[in-house]
Amino acid sequence: MITPSHLEQLSEKLCESARKGTLNQSVLFVGKEGIGKFSLVFNLVQALLCERDMSACGECSSCREVSHLIHPDFLLIFPFPNLRPESKKLTVFPFSDPVSSSARFSEETREAVETQRQNLISDPFAISDYEKKDIIPAEVVRDLIQALAKRPLRGGRRVVAVLDIDKMAFGAADLFLKTVEEPPQNTHLILTTAHPNLLYPTLLSRTERIKVPPVPEELIAQLLAEKLQIENGVAHYLARLSGGSPGIASRLYESEIIDRRQRILELFEKLLGGAGLAAVIHDVNMHYSGGKYRFDDLKIDFDIIESIIHDLYITGENDLDKHLINADIKSEFQAIKSPAREVLDIWNSALAETRKACTVNNVAADAGMIFYFISCVEAMKNLTRPKYTLP
Known part of the structure; x- marks a missing residue:
């Protein structure tokens, strides 16, 4: 596996700690999804x-087995969906x-687990994408704990990695x-998460937290241009x-984000161009009605709206144009007459309320x-929010 260039120094530092025997027995990598943890x-x-x-030579039998995830x-272990739960025939992890x-x-389910295993080998930035919710079941954790009660099969060290x-x-x-509090002898625990706020304080206190930095924009753009053409x-x-x-970034592209951004931008262009509320609501209904809009897609749309508002704040400010998120369509933003900052403030506040209502409630x-969008219209007319609220 090729180490992303922005993580090479951190990786070497950790491997050196392992060689010197100074590595904490329990390590927690913290960083957002898809950054190469x-x-x-x-x-x-x-x-x-x-x-x-312990040179991570990549050539000995152990290194080769690790490279195929068969040591x-x-x-x-990692999260996976329980497909066809009525069928309970097979174990999915070797332990x-x-x-x-x-x-x-x-x-x-076993096929989904194996596919994810291969994805991990081939792409360090891969993010699982399942129709059903993925979890790490308690039964699998019990099996892991039972396996840890035995001696390492090779008689030396043993490493447990729990992703997400x-x-x-x-x-x-x-x-x-309990395993984190008292790890077995000669066993290292390596954990990852994108959401440390969801973990028990005890777990956080018993692990060495290592923050994984985001990938620089230029490197991501280069990777995407090569991968997606x-x-x-x-x-x-x-x-x-x-x-x-x-x-x-790859998942955003696969979700047809460019077309979706254009549809959402056209809603704002209508709004700012003087189209009536009825026309805007008609378009919103056309796009979102039917009750089949995917939860993940909705979260992306909120991010698109947030980026549009961000760019409306700074479009035309010469010293800030370099910070445009939608820089590839800068000319379209320059053609839009941005509303007053007070209006944009209300749009942002309404977006936060809507995001919470849809994704949490x-x-x-x-x-x-x-x-x-009713909130957006009210803000433009009266610099106020609607009197009613969402649950």
Whole structure:
């Protein structure tokens, strides 16, 4: 696996700590999705299990086994969806005992787990994308704990990697907490999360937290241009909107974000061009009605709206134009007459309320967006918010 260039120095520092014996027994990598946390995990596991003085040589049998995620003393788990839950036939992780384990799932689930395993090997920025919610079930954690009660199969070190530990199911985190508090001898725990606020304070206090930096914009744009064969301007837009995550940037592109941005921008152009509220609401209904709008897509639309408001604040300010998120369509923003800053402030406030209502309180997409654009119109007319609110 190739280490992303922005993480090379951090990776080498961690591997050096492993060689010197100063690495904490429990490490937690913290950083947003898709920024390459698994490449750090991978390199550290190779260093800990390498047969050549922990050099992560990449050539010894242990390093080769780690590179294919088949080393018997490298226990890796990650969230996955339970597909066809009525079928409970197979274990999905090598450490689960095929005879006694209660962690049994369908063939479809096992295939999804294997696909994700291969994705991790091929792309350090990969983000899983399932139709169903992915979790780490308590049954799998029980199997892991039982495996840790035994000696390492090779008699040396053992490494446990838990990716996205914040996605442990109810009860699973409680089971695993004891392992974090008292790790078995010769066992290293390497954990990752994008949401440390969701973890138990005890777990946070017992691990060495290592913040993984976002990927520089220029590097993301370069990666996207090579991988997706897209224009440089679009690549930079995706890089900026992703907040430094190549994985998120790739998913944004796959979600047809360019077309969706254009539709949303046209709503604002109508609004600012004097079109009546009825015309705007008609377009909102056309796009969001039907109750089938995906939760993840809605979150992306909120990010698009936020980026549009951000750019309306600074369009025309010569010293700030370089900070435009939508720089690839700068001319379109220059053609728009931006509203007063007080109006944009209300638009931002209404967006935060709408985002929370839809993503936390399960308000329907069409209801949330209708509320939002009514709020935008009221702000332009009276510099006020609507009198009613969302749940």
